[in-house]
Amino acid sequence: MTYSVKELYFTLQGEGAHTGRAAVFLRFAGCNLWTGLEKDRASAVCKFCDTDFVGTDGPGGGKFKHADVLADAVAANWPGDVSGKPYVVCTGGEPLLQLDQTLIEAFQERGFEVGVETNGTMEAPANLDWICVSPKSTATLAQRSGNELKLVYYQEDAPPEAFQDLAFDFFYLQPMDGPSRADHTAAAVEYCKQHPQWRLSLQTHKLIGIP
Numbered sequence: 637m638t639y640s641v642k643e644l645y646f647t648l649q650g651e652g653a654h655t656g657r658a659a660v661f662l663r664f665a666g667c668n669l670w671t672g673l674e675k676d677r678a679s680a681v682c683k684f685c686d687t688d689f690v691g692t693d694g695p696g697g698g699k700f701k702h703a704d705v706l707a708d709a710v711a712a713n714w715p716g717d718v719s720g721k722p723y724v725v726c727t728g729g730e731p732l733l734q735l736d737q738t739l740i741e742a743f744q745e746r747g748f749e750v751g752v753e754t755n756g757t758m759e760a761p762a763n764l765d766w767i768c769v770s771p772k773s774t775a776t777l778a779q780r781s782g783n784e785l786k787l788v789y790y791q792e793d794a795p796p797e798a799f800q801d802l803a804f805d806f807f808y809l810q811p812m813d814g815p816s817r818a819d820h821t822a823a824a825v826e827y828c829k830q831h832p833q834w835r836l837s838l839q840t841h842k843l844i845g846i847p
């Protein structure tokens with residue numbers, strides 16, 4: 637299968653339970669909840685996306701005709717002279733439109749742990765090492781278990797109470813970025829103080845200006 641990749645780069649995981657961990661970010665092109673075009677944002681299921689996932693023109697992006705070729709490109713982005721377990725975060729766009737067991741195995745054969753950032757509308761492959769689900773508005777949640785549930789807050793159609801009983805190890809609220817980020821942050825802080833099951837996830841890469 638051919639994989640369409642927007643960009644591929646080495647950075648630190650900025651969000652959630654693995655915040656601060658070195659990782660290769662593999663951003664797949666395309667999403668099932670928004671076209672990625674500004675003209676369609678207001679009518680999309682997911683209206684607050686902070687990411688350009690259209691096309692294959694980003695750094696390290698392109699079309700990869702085989703899992704081994706893409707896994708080699710990811711491995712080439714992991715520096716050879718560092719200690720610790722290599723980690724790849726598959727994101728997008730919606731990675732589960734493309735990420736399959738074959739590609740995950742190809743990463744693992746090269747020594748990588750494999751994480752995913754998904755909107756949860758499709759079930760995740762069974763061989764992933766880390767599953768982060770971030771539910772969106774009215775979209776039906778198919779992937780209802782995993783390692784972390786990271787809810788962008790505040791979404792009128794997706795309150796934390798709708799997810800608090802699902803089978804995840806960690807529950808995070810991530811303030812919605814945009815013009816009202818400060819208000820969303822204050823509201824998330826207050827919710828976490830009142831409901832300690834939930835922890836705050838800040839987008840730390842934005843705070844320090846790394847990708």
Ligand SMILES: C[S@@+](CC[C@H](N)C(=O)[O-])C[C@H]1O[C@@H](n2cnc3c(N)ncnc32)[C@H](O)[C@@H]1O
Binds near residue numbers: 684728729753786813
């Ligand atoms: C761009 S999405 C790609 C992965 C997948 N489509 C998803 O939505 O989880 C990566 C992460 O950024 C979060 N995100 C997107 N837009 C955001 C925003 N405006 N503020 C805070 N987090 C946002 C998503 O909820 C998700 O956890």
Ligand SMILES: Nc1nc2[nH]cc(C(=O)O)c2c(=O)[nH]1
Binds near residue numbers: 650651661728753847
């Ligand atoms: N540094 C960094 N950490 C991230 N964690 C999740 C991200 C994403 O866009 O999926 C992201 C991202 O875009 N950059």
Ligand code: SF4
Binds near residue numbers: 686755
């Ligand atoms: S589901 Fe994820 S990639 Fe798709 S529009 Fe929403 S935040 Fe962006």
Ligand SMILES: [Mg+2]
Binds near residue numbers: 686687
């Ligand atoms: Mg991002």
